[in-house]
Amino acid sequence: MHFGKSSFDTQYSMQDSNGNNHSLQTTTEEKDLGIWFDPSLKFSIHVISAVKKANQILGLIRRSFTFLDISLMKQLYTVMVRPYLEYGNVVWHPQLKKDIDLIEAVQHRSTKIFPGLHNLPYADRLKCMDLP
Secondary structure (H helix, E strand, O other): OOOOOOOOOOOOEEEOOOOOEEEOOOOOOEEEOOEEEOOOOOOHHHHHHHHHHHHHHHHHHHHHOOOOOHHHHHHHHHHHHHHHHHOOHHHHOOOOHHHHHHHHHHHHHHHHHOHHHOOOOHHHHHHHHOOO
16 A cells, blocks of 8 residues: 555565565555555545444344333443444544544434434433433
8 A cells, every 4th residue: 555645656576485576466445453544544434434333233223122211222322332433533533524424423323213312403312311
């Protein structure tokens, strides 16, 4: 992977124990320690994958529990969903508006799962569930 704005046409190769050269393949996205990144070091790929996984877990919660009260939903959200959204955020802290909106949409969706809060405005649902 080449980092930076300019494109590099350099081909890299490795030599094996027999002395044969093998050219290395270039990539446009890479995952290291669970965080996806691209050559421009924008972490939109990581945000999309984290949001996708968090939405899967929310769907699992919705299908698995027939009765949810506010405290149980808050516990399930903070224990099962937020770790996917917060893992490694020191590295990939969202700076783009579209990434922030994607992450916020997960929390928005999670507050709508609880039937008693479904019709309240988003800010009121956050206060009722005591979420930031």
